[in-house]
Amino acid sequence: MSLVSLTSHNFRNLVSASIPLHPKLNFFIGDNGSGKSSILESLFFVGHGKSFRTSKVEHLVTHDNNEFVINVKSDNDLQLGISKNFLHGTTQIRVNGKNQNRLSVLAQNIAVQIVTPESFKLFFGGAKERRRFVDLGMFHVKQSFPSLWRDFAKLLKQRNALIRNKVNKAELAYWTESFAQYSEQVSVLREEYIASLTEQLTESLKVLLPTLAEKVSIHYSRGWSQKKSLVEYLNESYEREFSYGYTLYGAHKFDVKFLYGKMPIETQLSRGQQKLFLLALTFAQANLIAKVNRVKPILLIDDIGAELDVKSRALLFSLIEITNCQILITATDNSVLADFLKPSSIESGDDNTGNLGENYNMFHVKHGKISPI
Numbered sequence: 001m002s003l004v005s006l007t008s009h010n011f012r013n014l015v016s017a018s019i020p021l022h023p024k025l026n027f028f029i030g031d032n033g034s035g036k037s038s039i040l041e042s043l044f045f046v047g048h049g050k051s052f053r054t055s056k057v058e059h060l061v062t063h064d065n066n067e068f069v070i071n072v073k074s075d076n077d078l079q080l081g082i083s084k085n086f087l088h089g090t091t092q093i094r095v096n097g098k099n100q101n102r103l104s105v106l107a108q109n110i111a112v113q114i115v116t117p118e119s120f121k122l123f124f125g126g127a128k129e130r131r132r133f134v135d136l137g138m139f140h141v142k143q144s145f146p147s148l149w150r151d152f153a154k155l156l157k158q159r160n161a162l163i164r165n166k167v168n169k170a171e172l173a174y175w176t177e178s179f180a181q182y183s184e185q186v187s188v189l190r191e192e193y194i195a196s197l198t199e200q201l202t203e204s205l206k207v208l209l210p211t212l213a214e215k216v217s218i219h220y221s222r223g224w225s226q227k228k229s230l231v232e233y234l235n236e237s238y239e240r241e242f243s244y245g246y247t248l249y250g251a252h253k254f255d256v257k258f259l260y261g262k263m264p265i266e267t268q269l270s271r272g273q274q275k276l277f278l279l280a281l282t283f284a285q286a287n288l289i290a291k292v293n294r295v296k297p298i299l300l301i302d303d304i305g306a307e308l309d310v311k312s313r314a315l316l317f318s319l320i321e322i323t324n325c326q327i328l329i330t331a332t333d334n335s336v337l338a339d340f341l342k343p344s345s346i347e348s349g350d351d352n353t354g355n356l357g358e359n360y361n362m363f364h365v366k367h368g369k370i371s372p373i
């Protein structure tokens, strides 16, 4: 399944954009401020029900308008749509024309991931970003995860409410037991998933950073130490949990570290290498999602020119060629893509027209208007 079109109305500076999408590769070229990231943002929004740039959804509607609407269609006739009306404070989610109540139906149908110049926060930012990244993959790859996670989240919410109400130890104990059982189950699934992700990451790194491929690993911490059971930790933390007002340990507190040997990746790799690592990781996750064959992963790469030199971009192109996903890439000018379009000419110095042939769509973006090149 690939998307065949994206339409955005009154989203940022995209007043009325209708974009026919290529099943594999789509390039958007335009000056700063032309609307390239807004295109990716609108597609991200239809996949996640939120933006990757802001939590203030009212910033997304075109100035002096009250409603934005985004729709996508796939080659197997799936139609997904989301609109937000700020006058009435309403959100409408539609799947094949039928209104839906839950945002999660969007993510059940498409798997959208993005790499932007800000994606470095996966290394430097808090655990929240890393949890979000891993759980997106879990959601698509581990069939039992979505319902298990929903039940886990309900239990966590109930336990937190009890903590805030300062119930007695005996009353909390019942909830602690089942919370710990669910935490265990989630944790086992995550551990399996991280193992598959690590394998797949090695494969992507063999293309993008071959000298590092075998030295990189993902260290998973499940949310409580191995030394004791979760029930023991929680029972010992009774007083502290009451003063914080929430559950201190459990599967919601997991984190991952990306290591080069024993050192954190970000302390060992150059900025360009870190970007290649981020791309390798995102492609690895996309590959795992593609293998499950339920939804085709969509990768958004904002500002391909940032941090990547000619050789790195050519390597990225070879990874794109062997990855089964639909990709949208933005760039400020065509020259940044020259090596994508003529990969063999760089190496051989010949005037080859490139091996992409007609295998992509390219658009020019100017003042929020999109025209095919």
Ligand SMILES: Nc1ncnc2c1ncn2[C@@H]1O[C@H](COP(=O)(O)OP(=O)(O)OP(=O)(O)O)[C@@H](O)[C@H]1O
Residues within 6 Å of the ligand: 011, 012, 013, 030, 031, 032, 033, 034, 035, 036, 037, 038, 039, 059, 060, 061, 062, 063, 332
């Ligand atoms: N709510 C809005 N309504 C109208 N225009 C907006 C809104 N929010 C942002 N803009 C404008 O939309 C334009 C496009 O922004 P966008 O970030 O998509 O540009 P871009 O092409 O990705 O630029 P760059 O190459 O600098 O990253 C900007 O000029 C911005 O000021």
